[in-house]
Amino acid sequence: MRYESPTTVEAAVTLLANEAGKAHILAGGTDLLVRLRSGFIEPDLIVDLKRIDALKSITMESDGLRVGAAVPSAMLNEHADAVAGWPGVCEAAILIGSTQVQGRATISGNLCNASPAADSVPAMVAARAIARISGPQGMRDVPVEEIATGPGKTSLAKGEFVDSILLPKRAPGTSDAYLRFIPRTEMDIAVVGVGICVTVDKTGTCTAARVALGAVAAKILVVEAAAQALIGTKGDEAALNALAAACSAAATPIDDKRGTVAFRKEIAGTLAKRAAKIALSRAEKNL
Amino acid sequence: MSQVHVTTKINGDSTEYLCDADETLLDVLRDRLQMTGSKEGCGTGDCGACTIILDGRPVCSCLVLGAEAEGRSVETIEGMANGEELHPLQRHFLNGAALQCGICTPGILVAAKALLAQNANPSETEIRYWLAGNLCRCTGYDKIIRAVQSAAAEMRGETHAA
Ligand SMILES: Cc1cc2nc3c(=O)[nH]c(=O)nc-3n(C[C@H](O)[C@H](O)[C@H](O)COP(=O)(O)OP(=O)(O)OC[C@H]3O[C@@H](n4cnc5c(N)ncnc54)[C@H](O)[C@@H]3O)c2cc1C
Ligand code: FES
Ligand code: FES
Numbered sequence: 001m002r003y004e005s006p007t008t009v010e011a012a013v014t015l016l017a018n019e020a021g022k023a024h025i026l027a028g029g030t031d032l033l034v035r036l037r038s039g040f041i042e043p044d045l046i047v048d049l050k051r052i053d054a055l056k057s058i059t060m061e062s063d064g065l066r067v068g069a070a071v072p073s074a075m076l077n078e079h080a081d082a083v084a085g086w087p088g089v090c091e092a093a094i095l096i097g098s099t100q101v102q103g104r105a106t107i108s109g110n111l112c113n114a115s116p117a118a119d120s121v122p123a124m125v126a127a128r129a130i131a132r133i134s135g136p137q138g139m140r141d142v143p144v145e146e147i148a149t150g151p152g153k154t155s156l157a158k159g160e161f162v163d164s165i166l167l168p169k170r171a172p173g174t175s176d177a178y179l180r181f182i183p184r185t186e187m188d189i190a191v192v193g194v195g196i197c198v199t200v201d202k203t204g205t206c207t208a209a210r211v212a213l214g215a216v217a218a219k220i221l222v223v224e225a226a227a228q229a230l231i232g233t234k235g236d237e238a239a240l241n242a243l244a245a246a247c248s249a250a251a252t253p254i255d256d257k258r259g260t261v262a263f264r265k266e267i268a269g270t271l272a273k274r275a276a277k278i279a280l281s282r283a284e285k286n287l
Numbered sequence: 288m289s290q291v292h293v294t295t296k297i298n299g300d301s302t303e304y305l306c307d308a309d310e311t312l313l314d315v316l317r318d319r320l321q322m323t324g325s326k327e328g329c330g331t332g333d334c335g336a337c338t339i340i341l342d343g344r345p346v347c348s349c350l351v352l353g354a355e356a357e358g359r360s361v362e363t364i365e366g367m368a369n370g371e372e373l374h375p376l377q378r379h380f381l382n383g384a385a386l387q388c389g390i391c392t393p394g395i396l397v398a399a400k401a402l403l404a405q406n407a408n409p410s411e412t413e414i415r416y417w418l419a420g421n422l423c424r425c426t427g428y429d430k431i432i433r434a435v436q437s438a439a440a441e442m443r444g445e446t447h448a449a
Contacts, residue, residue: 003308003352103341
Protein backbone atom coordinates (compact mmCIF):
# COMPACT_ATOMS: atom_id res chain seq x y z
CA MET A 1 0.00 0.00 0.00
CA ARG A 2 1.14 3.53 -0.83
CA TYR A 3 0.11 6.66 1.03
CA GLU A 4 -0.07 9.91 -0.92
CA SER A 5 -1.06 13.37 0.29
CA PRO A 6 -1.37 15.61 -2.77
CA THR A 7 -1.70 19.38 -2.33
CA THR A 8 -4.05 20.08 -5.25
CA VAL A 9 -7.34 18.62 -6.47
CA GLU A 10 -5.76 18.01 -9.91
CA ALA A 11 -2.92 16.00 -8.39
CA ALA A 12 -5.43 13.91 -6.41
CA VAL A 13 -7.46 13.19 -9.56
CA THR A 14 -4.30 12.15 -11.45
CA LEU A 15 -3.17 9.84 -8.64
CA LEU A 16 -6.58 8.16 -8.47
CA ALA A 17 -7.00 7.89 -12.24
CA ASN A 18 -3.53 6.42 -12.78
CA GLU A 19 -3.75 3.77 -10.07
CA ALA A 20 -4.17 0.32 -11.58
CA GLY A 21 -5.04 -1.30 -8.24
CA LYS A 22 -7.51 -0.38 -5.52
CA ALA A 23 -7.43 3.29 -4.56
CA HIS A 24 -9.26 4.79 -1.59
CA ILE A 25 -9.80 8.38 -0.52
CA LEU A 26 -8.85 9.26 3.06
CA ALA A 27 -10.75 12.16 4.60
CA GLY A 28 -11.16 11.88 8.40
CA GLY A 29 -10.43 8.17 8.33
CA THR A 30 -13.06 7.33 10.94
CA ASP A 31 -14.64 4.75 8.66
CA LEU A 32 -11.70 4.00 6.38
CA LEU A 33 -9.17 3.23 9.12
CA VAL A 34 -11.58 0.90 10.91
CA ARG A 35 -12.06 -1.06 7.70
CA LEU A 36 -8.35 -0.96 6.84
CA ARG A 37 -7.33 -2.27 10.27
CA SER A 38 -9.89 -5.05 10.22
CA GLY A 39 -8.61 -6.23 6.85
CA PHE A 40 -12.00 -5.58 5.27
CA ILE A 41 -10.28 -3.50 2.57
CA GLU A 42 -6.79 -3.93 1.16
CA PRO A 43 -5.97 -0.74 -0.74
CA ASP A 44 -3.01 -0.36 -3.08
CA LEU A 45 -3.19 3.41 -2.73
CA ILE A 46 -4.59 5.79 -0.17
CA VAL A 47 -5.03 9.42 -1.18
CA ASP A 48 -5.29 11.76 1.81
CA LEU A 49 -7.31 14.92 1.04
CA LYS A 50 -6.19 16.85 4.12
CA ARG A 51 -3.18 18.58 2.50
CA ILE A 52 -5.35 20.25 -0.15
CA ASP A 53 -5.87 23.76 1.22
CA ALA A 54 -8.92 24.46 -0.93
CA LEU A 55 -10.75 21.49 0.64
CA LYS A 56 -10.02 22.58 4.20
CA SER A 57 -12.18 25.68 4.12
CA ILE A 58 -15.80 26.73 4.52
CA THR A 59 -16.67 29.58 2.15
CA MET A 60 -19.78 31.69 1.64
CA GLU A 61 -20.44 31.81 -2.12
CA SER A 62 -23.19 33.66 -3.96
CA ASP A 63 -25.35 30.51 -4.12
CA GLY A 64 -24.65 29.11 -0.65
CA LEU A 65 -22.11 27.79 1.80
CA ARG A 66 -19.40 25.54 0.40
CA VAL A 67 -17.96 23.00 2.83
CA GLY A 68 -14.67 21.45 1.71
CA ALA A 69 -14.25 17.67 1.81
CA ALA A 70 -11.50 17.93 4.43
CA VAL A 71 -13.55 19.95 6.94
CA PRO A 72 -14.22 17.93 10.11
CA SER A 73 -17.64 18.18 11.76
CA ALA A 74 -16.15 19.95 14.81
CA MET A 75 -14.88 22.73 12.52
CA LEU A 76 -18.23 22.99 10.72
CA ASN A 77 -19.89 23.53 14.09
CA GLU A 78 -17.40 26.26 15.00
CA HIS A 79 -18.48 28.23 11.92
CA ALA A 80 -21.08 30.80 13.02
CA ASP A 81 -22.70 31.24 9.56
CA ALA A 82 -23.02 27.48 9.11
CA VAL A 83 -24.70 26.97 12.48
CA ALA A 84 -27.01 29.96 12.03
CA GLY A 85 -28.00 29.17 8.44
CA TRP A 86 -28.08 25.34 8.42
CA PRO A 87 -28.70 24.29 12.04
CA GLY A 88 -30.14 20.92 11.01
CA VAL A 89 -27.10 19.93 8.96
CA CYS A 90 -24.75 21.13 11.70
CA GLU A 91 -26.58 19.35 14.52
CA ALA A 92 -26.57 16.14 12.48
CA ALA A 93 -22.84 16.41 11.81
CA ILE A 94 -22.05 16.95 15.49
CA LEU A 95 -23.96 13.79 16.43
CA ILE A 96 -21.35 11.72 14.61
CA GLY A 97 -19.36 9.74 17.16
CA SER A 98 -17.43 11.25 20.06
CA THR A 99 -15.47 14.48 20.43
CA GLN A 100 -12.45 12.59 19.10
CA VAL A 101 -14.38 11.33 16.05
CA GLN A 102 -15.89 14.79 15.40
CA GLY A 103 -12.39 16.27 15.22
CA ARG A 104 -11.78 14.10 12.13
CA ALA A 105 -15.07 12.97 10.55
CA THR A 106 -16.25 14.91 7.49
CA ILE A 107 -19.76 15.19 6.04
CA SER A 108 -18.33 14.23 2.62
CA GLY A 109 -16.91 11.07 4.19
CA ASN A 110 -20.24 10.39 5.88
CA LEU A 111 -21.89 10.73 2.44
CA CYS A 112 -19.36 8.64 0.48
CA ASN A 113 -19.25 5.90 3.10
CA ALA A 114 -22.82 5.29 1.91
CA SER A 115 -24.22 3.89 5.15
CA PRO A 116 -28.04 4.03 5.23
CA ALA A 117 -27.71 5.15 8.87
CA ALA A 118 -25.29 8.05 8.22
CA ASP A 119 -26.45 10.95 10.38
CA SER A 120 -25.57 13.98 8.30
CA VAL A 121 -26.99 12.62 5.04
CA PRO A 122 -30.77 12.91 5.72
CA ALA A 123 -30.11 16.46 6.92
CA MET A 124 -28.14 17.25 3.75
CA VAL A 125 -30.81 15.68 1.55
CA ALA A 126 -33.49 17.76 3.29
CA ALA A 127 -31.33 20.84 2.71
CA ARG A 128 -30.99 19.95 -1.01
CA ALA A 129 -27.22 19.92 -0.66
CA ILE A 130 -25.17 19.55 -3.83
CA ALA A 131 -21.97 17.50 -3.96
CA ARG A 132 -19.24 18.85 -6.23
CA ILE A 133 -17.39 15.99 -7.80
CA SER A 134 -13.91 16.29 -9.30
CA GLY A 135 -12.57 13.66 -11.65
CA PRO A 136 -10.67 12.94 -14.84
CA GLN A 137 -13.56 14.47 -16.85
CA GLY A 138 -13.51 17.69 -14.83
CA MET A 139 -16.13 18.89 -12.39
CA ARG A 140 -19.81 18.06 -12.01
CA ASP A 141 -22.45 19.00 -9.45
CA VAL A 142 -24.79 16.28 -8.21
CA PRO A 143 -27.59 16.30 -5.58
CA VAL A 144 -26.30 14.43 -2.52
CA GLU A 145 -29.08 11.82 -2.72
CA GLU A 146 -27.58 10.56 -5.99
CA ILE A 147 -24.21 9.67 -4.42
CA ALA A 148 -25.11 6.53 -2.46
CA THR A 149 -26.64 3.76 -4.58
CA GLY A 150 -26.91 1.19 -1.78
CA PRO A 151 -25.11 0.25 1.45
CA GLY A 152 -21.38 0.95 0.91
CA LYS A 153 -21.88 1.71 -2.81
CA THR A 154 -21.65 5.05 -4.61
CA SER A 155 -22.22 6.42 -8.10
CA LEU A 156 -18.68 7.86 -8.20
CA ALA A 157 -16.66 6.68 -11.21
CA LYS A 158 -12.98 5.71 -11.11
CA GLY A 159 -10.82 8.70 -10.32
CA GLU A 160 -13.75 10.75 -9.01
CA PHE A 161 -14.23 12.13 -5.53
CA VAL A 162 -16.37 14.67 -3.75
CA ASP A 163 -14.32 17.83 -3.35
CA SER A 164 -16.93 19.87 -1.49
CA ILE A 165 -20.60 20.10 -0.58
CA LEU A 166 -22.72 23.18 -1.26
CA LEU A 167 -25.48 24.00 1.20
CA PRO A 168 -27.70 26.11 -1.08
CA LYS A 169 -28.68 29.59 0.02
CA ARG A 170 -32.07 29.71 1.71
CA ALA A 171 -35.21 31.75 1.09
CA PRO A 172 -36.32 33.90 4.05
CA GLY A 173 -38.37 31.89 6.52
CA THR A 174 -36.44 28.68 5.86
CA SER A 175 -34.74 26.43 8.39
CA ASP A 176 -34.11 22.79 9.21
CA ALA A 177 -33.71 20.22 11.98
CA TYR A 178 -32.34 16.71 12.42
CA LEU A 179 -33.24 14.18 15.08
CA ARG A 180 -32.19 10.58 15.51
CA PHE A 181 -33.18 7.80 17.83
CA ILE A 182 -30.47 5.75 19.51
CA PRO A 183 -30.82 3.46 22.54
CA ARG A 184 -28.40 5.61 24.56
CA THR A 185 -27.56 9.34 24.62
CA GLU A 186 -24.21 9.31 22.79
CA MET A 187 -21.99 7.14 20.60
CA ASP A 188 -24.42 4.89 18.80
CA ILE A 189 -25.72 4.22 15.29
CA ALA A 190 -29.08 5.72 14.34
CA VAL A 191 -32.05 3.36 14.61
CA VAL A 192 -33.99 6.06 12.79
CA GLY A 193 -32.84 9.51 11.63
CA VAL A 194 -35.05 12.33 10.32
CA GLY A 195 -33.96 15.50 8.52
CA ILE A 196 -36.57 18.16 7.74
CA CYS A 197 -36.26 21.51 5.99
CA VAL A 198 -39.24 23.91 5.81
CA THR A 199 -40.10 27.38 4.54
CA VAL A 200 -42.87 29.46 6.12
CA ASP A 201 -44.49 32.72 4.99
CA LYS A 202 -45.35 35.75 7.13
CA THR A 203 -48.56 34.13 8.37
CA GLY A 204 -46.60 31.10 9.61
CA THR A 205 -47.99 28.89 6.84
CA CYS A 206 -45.60 26.29 5.47
CA THR A 207 -44.93 26.94 1.78
CA ALA A 208 -42.22 24.36 1.11
CA ALA A 209 -40.96 21.27 2.90
CA ARG A 210 -38.58 18.39 2.37
CA VAL A 211 -38.44 15.33 4.61
CA ALA A 212 -35.66 12.71 4.52
CA LEU A 213 -35.46 9.52 6.57
CA GLY A 214 -32.28 7.61 7.45
CA ALA A 215 -31.74 4.03 8.69
CA VAL A 216 -35.16 2.78 7.60
CA ALA A 217 -34.26 1.58 4.09
CA ALA A 218 -31.19 0.63 2.04
CA LYS A 219 -30.92 4.27 1.00
CA ILE A 220 -31.93 7.61 2.49
CA LEU A 221 -35.64 8.10 1.71
CA VAL A 222 -37.21 11.35 0.56
CA VAL A 223 -40.84 11.27 1.71
CA GLU A 224 -42.80 13.52 -0.62
CA ALA A 225 -46.15 12.65 1.02
CA ALA A 226 -44.82 13.87 4.37
CA ALA A 227 -43.76 17.18 2.84
CA GLN A 228 -47.20 17.56 1.22
CA ALA A 229 -48.86 16.94 4.60
CA LEU A 230 -47.09 19.99 5.97
CA ILE A 231 -47.35 22.39 3.02
CA GLY A 232 -50.29 24.79 3.28
CA THR A 233 -50.65 24.24 7.04
CA LYS A 234 -49.27 26.01 10.12
CA GLY A 235 -47.97 22.76 11.52
CA ASP A 236 -51.12 22.04 13.54
CA GLU A 237 -51.64 18.67 15.21
CA ALA A 238 -53.61 17.19 12.29
CA ALA A 239 -50.89 18.15 9.81
CA LEU A 240 -48.16 16.76 12.07
CA ASN A 241 -50.09 13.51 12.48
CA ALA A 242 -50.47 13.21 8.71
CA LEU A 243 -46.73 13.85 8.32
CA ALA A 244 -45.96 11.17 10.91
CA ALA A 245 -48.27 8.67 9.22
CA ALA A 246 -46.63 9.34 5.85
CA CYS A 247 -43.16 8.73 7.34
CA SER A 248 -44.22 5.52 9.09
CA ALA A 249 -45.79 4.28 5.85
CA ALA A 250 -42.72 5.13 3.75
CA ALA A 251 -40.24 3.40 6.06
CA THR A 252 -39.18 -0.10 5.00
CA PRO A 253 -36.72 -0.94 7.79
CA ILE A 254 -35.09 -4.20 8.78
CA ASP A 255 -35.60 -6.16 11.98
CA ASP A 256 -32.48 -6.42 14.10
CA LYS A 257 -31.29 -6.32 17.71
CA ARG A 258 -31.42 -2.52 17.61
CA GLY A 259 -35.08 -2.29 16.71
CA THR A 260 -37.97 -4.23 15.18
CA VAL A 261 -39.71 -3.22 11.96
CA ALA A 262 -42.82 -2.06 13.84
CA PHE A 263 -40.76 -0.03 16.32
CA ARG A 264 -38.69 1.65 13.62
CA LYS A 265 -41.78 2.58 11.60
CA GLU A 266 -43.47 4.12 14.62
CA ILE A 267 -40.34 6.00 15.70
CA ALA A 268 -39.90 7.37 12.17
CA GLY A 269 -43.28 9.08 12.52
CA THR A 270 -42.72 10.30 16.08
CA LEU A 271 -39.31 11.75 15.30
CA ALA A 272 -40.57 13.38 12.09
CA LYS A 273 -43.25 15.17 14.10
CA ARG A 274 -40.74 16.47 16.62
CA ALA A 275 -38.21 17.48 13.97
CA ALA A 276 -40.92 19.31 12.00
CA LYS A 277 -41.90 21.34 15.08
CA ILE A 278 -38.28 22.38 15.64
CA ALA A 279 -37.74 23.23 11.96
CA LEU A 280 -40.97 25.29 11.83
CA SER A 281 -40.12 27.32 14.92
CA ARG A 282 -36.61 27.97 13.61
CA ALA A 283 -37.99 28.96 10.21
CA GLU A 284 -40.34 31.55 11.75
CA LYS A 285 -37.35 33.21 13.39
CA ASN A 286 -35.67 33.52 9.98
CA LEU A 287 -38.44 35.58 8.36
CA MET B 288 4.99 -2.28 1.90
CA SER B 289 6.75 1.00 1.19
CA GLN B 290 7.92 2.87 4.25
CA VAL B 291 7.14 6.51 4.82
CA HIS B 292 9.60 8.96 6.34
CA VAL B 293 7.87 11.36 8.72
CA THR B 294 9.10 14.48 10.50
CA THR B 295 6.71 15.81 13.09
CA LYS B 296 6.54 17.60 16.42
CA ILE B 297 5.66 15.46 19.42
CA ASN B 298 5.18 17.29 22.71
CA GLY B 299 7.14 20.19 21.27
CA ASP B 300 10.15 18.10 20.17
CA SER B 301 10.96 17.59 16.52
CA THR B 302 10.79 13.82 15.90
CA GLU B 303 11.55 11.64 12.88
CA TYR B 304 10.44 8.10 12.17
CA LEU B 305 9.93 5.58 9.41
CA CYS B 306 6.62 3.75 9.37
CA ASP B 307 4.58 1.49 7.13
CA ALA B 308 1.99 3.28 5.00
CA ASP B 309 -0.87 1.48 6.77
CA GLU B 310 0.54 1.79 10.29
CA THR B 311 -1.48 3.79 12.81
CA LEU B 312 -0.05 6.71 14.73
CA LEU B 313 -0.87 4.78 17.91
CA ASP B 314 1.38 1.91 16.79
CA VAL B 315 4.12 4.36 15.83
CA LEU B 316 3.96 6.02 19.25
CA ARG B 317 3.92 2.76 21.19
CA ASP B 318 6.09 0.42 19.13
CA ARG B 319 8.55 2.72 17.35
CA LEU B 320 8.91 5.63 19.74
CA GLN B 321 8.39 3.69 22.98
CA MET B 322 5.78 6.21 24.10
CA THR B 323 3.45 3.67 25.65
CA GLY B 324 1.30 6.13 27.61
CA SER B 325 -1.36 6.11 24.89
CA LYS B 326 -3.27 2.83 25.20
CA GLU B 327 -5.06 0.60 22.74
CA GLY B 328 -8.43 -0.42 24.14
CA CYS B 329 -10.33 -1.22 20.96
CA GLY B 330 -8.49 0.01 17.87
CA THR B 331 -11.79 1.12 16.34
CA GLY B 332 -12.41 4.61 17.72
CA ASP B 333 -14.85 3.51 20.40
CA CYS B 334 -12.95 3.69 23.70
CA GLY B 335 -10.74 6.81 23.60
CA ALA B 336 -7.80 5.17 25.44
CA CYS B 337 -5.54 6.21 22.55
CA THR B 338 -6.57 9.90 22.61
CA ILE B 339 -3.90 12.38 21.56
CA ILE B 340 -4.10 16.02 20.47
CA LEU B 341 -3.37 16.52 16.77
CA ASP B 342 -2.99 20.16 15.68
CA GLY B 343 -5.05 21.25 18.68
CA ARG B 344 -7.90 18.72 18.37
CA PRO B 345 -8.33 15.57 20.45
CA VAL B 346 -8.47 12.53 18.16
CA CYS B 347 -8.18 8.75 18.43
CA SER B 348 -4.60 7.92 17.42
CA CYS B 349 -5.78 4.41 16.46
CA LEU B 350 -7.71 6.08 13.60
CA VAL B 351 -4.81 8.23 12.35
CA LEU B 352 -2.07 6.93 10.06
CA GLY B 353 1.49 7.53 11.23
CA ALA B 354 2.13 9.00 7.78
CA GLU B 355 -0.53 11.67 8.35
CA ALA B 356 1.49 13.27 11.17
CA GLU B 357 4.07 14.75 8.75
CA GLY B 358 4.59 18.41 9.68
CA ARG B 359 1.83 18.34 12.30
CA SER B 360 1.89 18.90 16.03
CA VAL B 361 1.15 15.91 18.28
CA GLU B 362 0.56 16.10 22.04
CA THR B 363 0.46 12.90 24.09
CA ILE B 364 0.08 12.07 27.77
CA GLU B 365 3.90 11.99 28.03
CA GLY B 366 3.93 15.75 27.48
CA MET B 367 1.37 16.57 30.14
CA ALA B 368 3.51 16.83 33.27
CA ASN B 369 6.17 19.51 33.38
CA GLY B 370 9.16 17.37 34.35
CA GLU B 371 8.41 16.09 37.86
CA GLU B 372 5.56 18.53 38.29
CA LEU B 373 2.20 16.95 37.52
CA HIS B 374 -0.49 18.81 35.56
CA PRO B 375 -3.39 19.90 37.83
CA LEU B 376 -5.63 17.31 36.11
CA GLN B 377 -3.16 14.56 36.93
CA ARG B 378 -2.95 15.68 40.57
CA HIS B 379 -6.69 15.86 40.99
CA PHE B 380 -7.16 12.44 39.38
CA LEU B 381 -4.70 10.99 41.92
CA ASN B 382 -6.09 12.83 44.92
CA GLY B 383 -9.70 12.16 43.94
CA ALA B 384 -9.07 8.45 43.19
CA ALA B 385 -10.47 9.00 39.70
CA LEU B 386 -8.78 5.85 38.45
CA GLN B 387 -8.57 2.20 39.33
CA CYS B 388 -6.79 0.06 36.73
CA GLY B 389 -5.69 3.21 34.90
CA ILE B 390 -6.02 1.99 31.32
CA CYS B 391 -8.50 4.73 30.41
CA THR B 392 -6.68 7.45 32.35
CA PRO B 393 -4.14 8.76 29.80
CA GLY B 394 -6.85 9.17 27.16
CA ILE B 395 -9.22 10.84 29.60
CA LEU B 396 -6.53 13.23 30.86
CA VAL B 397 -5.59 14.26 27.32
CA ALA B 398 -9.26 14.71 26.31
CA ALA B 399 -10.02 16.66 29.49
CA LYS B 400 -7.03 18.92 28.92
CA ALA B 401 -8.36 19.73 25.45
CA LEU B 402 -11.78 20.53 26.95
CA LEU B 403 -10.35 22.90 29.55
CA ALA B 404 -8.27 24.63 26.89
CA GLN B 405 -11.47 25.75 25.16
CA ASN B 406 -13.86 25.92 28.12
CA ALA B 407 -12.35 26.86 31.49
CA ASN B 408 -15.59 26.24 33.37
CA PRO B 409 -17.51 23.34 31.80
CA SER B 410 -20.73 22.12 33.39
CA GLU B 411 -21.08 18.49 34.45
CA THR B 412 -23.21 17.85 31.35
CA GLU B 413 -20.59 19.40 29.10
CA ILE B 414 -17.87 17.26 30.67
CA ARG B 415 -19.94 14.09 30.32
CA TYR B 416 -20.71 14.74 26.63
CA TRP B 417 -17.12 15.73 25.86
CA LEU B 418 -15.83 12.53 27.46
CA ALA B 419 -18.55 10.28 26.00
CA GLY B 420 -15.95 8.69 23.75
CA ASN B 421 -13.71 7.76 26.67
CA LEU B 422 -14.85 4.50 28.21
CA CYS B 423 -13.94 3.47 31.75
CA ARG B 424 -14.82 0.00 33.01
CA CYS B 425 -13.78 0.64 36.60
CA THR B 426 -14.74 3.95 38.13
CA GLY B 427 -18.35 4.55 37.17
CA TYR B 428 -17.25 8.00 35.93
CA ASP B 429 -18.40 10.12 38.91
CA LYS B 430 -14.93 10.56 40.37
CA ILE B 431 -13.58 11.36 36.91
CA ILE B 432 -16.12 14.15 36.46
CA ARG B 433 -15.39 15.52 39.91
CA ALA B 434 -11.64 15.43 39.35
CA VAL B 435 -12.03 17.37 36.10
CA GLN B 436 -14.23 19.93 37.87
CA SER B 437 -11.82 20.41 40.77
CA ALA B 438 -8.80 20.66 38.47
CA ALA B 439 -10.69 23.22 36.40
CA ALA B 440 -11.49 25.24 39.53
CA GLU B 441 -7.82 25.23 40.53
CA MET B 442 -6.75 26.23 37.03
CA ARG B 443 -9.21 29.15 37.15
CA GLY B 444 -7.50 30.24 40.37
CA GLU B 445 -10.59 29.62 42.52
CA THR B 446 -8.99 27.04 44.78
CA HIS B 447 -5.46 26.29 45.92
CA ALA B 448 -3.41 23.41 44.60
CA ALA B 449 -4.67 20.08 45.94
C1 LIG C 1 -16.53 5.49 17.26
C2 LIG C 1 -17.26 5.88 16.02
C3 LIG C 1 -18.54 6.39 16.11
C4 LIG C 1 -19.25 6.76 14.96
N1 LIG C 1 -20.49 7.28 15.11
C5 LIG C 1 -21.19 7.67 14.01
C6 LIG C 1 -22.47 8.27 14.15
O1 LIG C 1 -22.98 8.47 15.26
N2 LIG C 1 -23.14 8.62 13.01
C7 LIG C 1 -22.61 8.43 11.77
O2 LIG C 1 -23.26 8.79 10.78
N3 LIG C 1 -21.39 7.87 11.61
C8 LIG C 1 -20.67 7.49 12.70
N4 LIG C 1 -19.42 6.94 12.55
C9 LIG C 1 -18.89 6.69 11.20
C10 LIG C 1 -17.99 7.82 10.65
O3 LIG C 1 -17.40 8.55 11.69
C11 LIG C 1 -18.74 8.77 9.73
O4 LIG C 1 -19.33 8.08 8.68
C12 LIG C 1 -17.84 9.88 9.18
O5 LIG C 1 -18.61 10.97 8.74
C13 LIG C 1 -16.92 9.44 8.06
O6 LIG C 1 -16.19 10.57 7.61
P1 LIG C 1 -14.60 10.50 7.44
O7 LIG C 1 -14.20 11.85 6.95
O8 LIG C 1 -13.94 10.02 8.66
O9 LIG C 1 -14.50 9.41 6.27
P2 LIG C 1 -13.35 8.41 5.88
O10 LIG C 1 -13.23 7.31 6.86
O11 LIG C 1 -12.10 9.14 5.53
O12 LIG C 1 -14.00 7.84 4.54
C14 LIG C 1 -15.21 7.08 4.53
C15 LIG C 1 -15.40 6.43 3.16
O13 LIG C 1 -15.74 7.41 2.18
C16 LIG C 1 -14.69 7.56 1.22
N5 LIG C 1 -14.50 9.00 1.09
C17 LIG C 1 -14.24 9.87 2.12
N6 LIG C 1 -14.23 11.14 1.66
C18 LIG C 1 -14.49 11.07 0.34
C19 LIG C 1 -14.62 12.06 -0.68
N7 LIG C 1 -14.51 13.34 -0.40
N8 LIG C 1 -14.90 11.63 -1.95
C20 LIG C 1 -15.05 10.31 -2.22
N9 LIG C 1 -14.93 9.32 -1.29
C21 LIG C 1 -14.66 9.70 -0.03
C22 LIG C 1 -13.50 6.83 1.77
O14 LIG C 1 -12.69 6.29 0.77
C23 LIG C 1 -14.17 5.75 2.61
O15 LIG C 1 -14.59 4.69 1.81
C24 LIG C 1 -18.67 6.59 13.69
C25 LIG C 1 -17.36 6.07 13.59
C26 LIG C 1 -16.66 5.73 14.73
C27 LIG C 1 -15.27 5.20 14.62
S1 FES D 1 -7.94 2.30 20.96
FE1 FES D 1 -8.42 4.08 19.85
S2 FES D 1 -10.42 4.46 20.49
FE2 FES D 1 -10.04 2.58 21.44
S1 FES E 1 -9.78 3.00 35.59
FE1 FES E 1 -9.94 1.07 34.67
S2 FES E 1 -10.88 1.56 32.78
FE2 FES E 1 -10.95 3.43 33.81
